[in-house]
Amino acid sequence: MEPLKHECGVAMIRLLKPLEYYKQKYGTYLYGLNKLYLLMEKQHNRGQEGAGVGCIKMHSPAGSEYVFRERALGSGAIQEIFSSINSQLANVHINEQSNEWVESYAPFIGEVYMGHLRYSTTGRSGLNYVHPFLRRNNWCSRSLMLCGNFNMTNVDEIFNSVVEKGQHPRIYSDTVIILEQLGYALDKENNRLYHEFTEKGLDGIPRALAIEDNIDLRPVLASTAPGWDGGYVICGTLGSGDMWALRDPHGIRPAFYYYDDEVVVVASERPVIQTVFNVPRRAVNELTPGSAIIVNKAGKVSVDDILGMGRNERCSFERIYFSRGSDADIYKERKALGRNLVGKILHELDYDLAHAVFSFIPNTAEVAFIGMAEGLEKHLDRYKADRIMACNAEGTLSRDMIEKIMSQKLRIEKVAIKDIKLRTFIAEGESRNDLAAHVYDVTYGIVENDVDTLVVIDDSIVRGTTLKQSIIKMLDRLHPRKIVIVSSSPQVRYPDYYGIDMSRMGEFCAFRAVVELLKEKGMENRLEEVYNRCLEQENVDDAHLENCVKAIYAPFTDDEISAKIASMLTPDDTSAEVSIVYQSLEGLHEAVPGCPGDWYFSGNYPTPGGIRLVNRAYINYYEGNVDKR
Known part of the structure; x- marks a missing residue:
């Protein structure tokens, strides 16, 4: 987004x-x-x-x-x-x-x-x-x-x-x-x-x-x-x-x-x-x-x-986002990324597909959306078959019952349309945020107020700025009971140093979330411990380098971090419950087996230079050098 x-x-x-x-x-x-x-x-x-x-x-x-x-x-x-x-x-x-x-x-x-x-x-x-x-x-x-x-x-x-x-x-x-x-x-x-x-x-x-x-x-x-x-x-x-x-x-x-x-x-x-x-x-x-x-x-x-x-470290983000989806392999991989999220999505919905509306933002997420929809359709087909078998065993199966069961469909809608380019650079602060919230127009009348859950898939959530200032506010205008934001990529936790403009360390929503969790859990001293370890790494030879920033994330599960991200990115005046579902690393590698490079998700940099720079980025963050990456 x-x-x-x-x-x-x-x-x-x-x-x-x-x-x-x-x-x-x-x-x-x-x-x-x-x-x-x-x-x-x-x-x-x-x-x-x-x-x-x-x-x-x-x-x-x-x-x-x-x-x-x-x-x-x-x-x-x-x-x-x-x-x-x-x-x-x-x-x-x-x-x-x-x-x-x-x-x-x-x-x-x-x-x-x-x-x-x-x-x-x-x-x-x-x-x-x-x-x-x-x-x-x-x-x-x-x-x-x-x-x-x-x-x-x-x-x-x-x-x-x-x-x-x-x-x-x-x-x-x-x-x-x-x-x-x-x-x-x-x-x-x-x-x-x-x-x-x-x-x-x-x-x-x-x-x-x-x-x-x-x-x-x-x-x-x-x-x-x-x-x-x-x-x-x-x-x-x-x-x-x-x-x-x-x-x-x-x-x-x-x-x-x-x-x-x-x-x-x-x-x-x-x-x-x-x-x-x-x-x-x-x-x-x-x-x-x-x-x-x-x-x-x-x-x-x-x-x-x-x-x-x-060692093969082909960039997985190329497959998720950057390269054109018209490549045959990339198209299949992006669909697989969407399918691999079905289990998590169903859990968020409590398996209630009848009261769920599915869509995608932006257009680059469309192929992952198709894969997600196919996976949900497959689940729905199994559910229909089980219901028919159960009714047959109970002796209640009839033509009307079969038609009722088979009539259940996924509710797929075009929720958002980006049809204007607002010149938000002329505004500042809250004024700018208010303008940003109207970059998208929404399709009214497709969500049952305070009943339906709105599920929207994106290809990545990095900073979360647009999500907070625009997307969630826009979706909330449809009055869903719950909003589920789905990312076809895992949590972006580390800067990239090989050609992708990832933000500075302190701008990642995953990093900000884990810092807040450390403070809430009384573990704030870990921030200084990691800083000191990063300083020690400054003069270490290549063979003994380690990504010290991993220790920031270690105490928490992916789900705990996702929940905190959702809490941080939800505007105060939002009526709907909001949750965020991320792709797992395992799901990523299963979908994109030929391009295992995942350092922005895992912190496993393929070269010594990447490790040195991520430690330096944390030092800059801790010291407040906001202009340095």
Whole structure:
């Protein structure tokens, strides 16, 4: 009900044929550019703070540009970028030019395309932080363009290693630092080839071309990436046309690829590639964790193991919330998440389905709702069969009785409609809260006053702000006897440090609830004990790190915490009883078996950097450093 923000989405295209080929076959030189636009628009869900596009022209003559980039801010960034590019192409009358001119000079008509959609998790904003980033050079094989879906947890260490080599990064951000790291390794690879071909008697242009033709990106990545701690898909291209995408060893961030004899494609989501290139699911491959897909200047494609595959920690939140539900597996998993909640929901209803109305908010929870409804229907079918059997045994079975039993249906309704965008930024305090309570309109007449229970499913409850300020107040206007809020994901208890904009420690409703429980139970001293343990962990080596914050939650059951959350998030003037039902960790893993990464629920971070940062987040919370995560 309150949107989470994802780090970003990526899209890359490498054309493997001459540009004239696409003009003849598809009727336009814009084939690659149009495909990039579609890849980005269909991943718009992954980033609305900004976007960027890059292009490499592999056959641009000396004295003309061969690296093009366009970036913009805001939710309309994609449209703004492509409008600008189209204007540039219109100004040069692209359709009136010869193939030779287009290949050499046309802006944004090239062989390599890179697209990026940004959501910030660092609090930094502005065009300077929008990907792709550039490291320009007069040597094509030394020019580097970079974008990624990532968040590094050891930025300080990476920064120090870059500075110690004598470099001077312009901006303190993980993207710039990684760009400089890779640039340094790329320079070394260029120097190696420079000396090799000089010794073979090559000079000038022949030597430069030989370097471009023989660049090996594997040692460039292998000498750099082992020092990265985080979740990432790092995409890059050289000015000479080489291209790659590297995925972290645990597979925390997603990446998929497809290639044939015309094109190589990389994107953050599988169905996007399927749709844009009209290819079957089996043709789109998941990039193996720890591996890179690499395309060299000549167009040779390889998938190389760079870092080795670590323990599977694919992000479960990708499946619950972020990735498009049009993926076949994700659709099934989200339905399973809904089905797995049926037992808890029936318990909350005291098994009285006749006086329960079911719905969902927001639209992203619709698939989980379908699964929940199917599970409830299955329970109702068993109940009907048992009633028929019982009546038959009693000798009371008749056609009228059968019809009465079979007439029992789930009451599924569209309870809320979000049909306006209120400008709540103009108000403050209680005024703002009052406006927020009217963001949704409700459907009146579907709930029997003070009799029915209203069951509404959501995909996640993180902060609880929207729930308290808007959703519960809105549902209470229907006068149900009880409101049951159902979360298809477990309680979010810990910050994410691998690319999802989870809130600061003190903003999680689960964390706030457990702090209140500790105080109520006279266990407030545990807060200081955990703080001291976190301080002790500051200088502990990676092998002995532990998530000390787990001890905050240890004294209480999931149900106790859920009950406290419900109490805290229920507005004082609410008439209905309110309860909150969360997915269990066991239910999550049963529904999403291939993506077990659950650190935001369990606190089991896959890398040392995550553990260090969660302990630091608690220190900041305890010390009152509210501006720090």
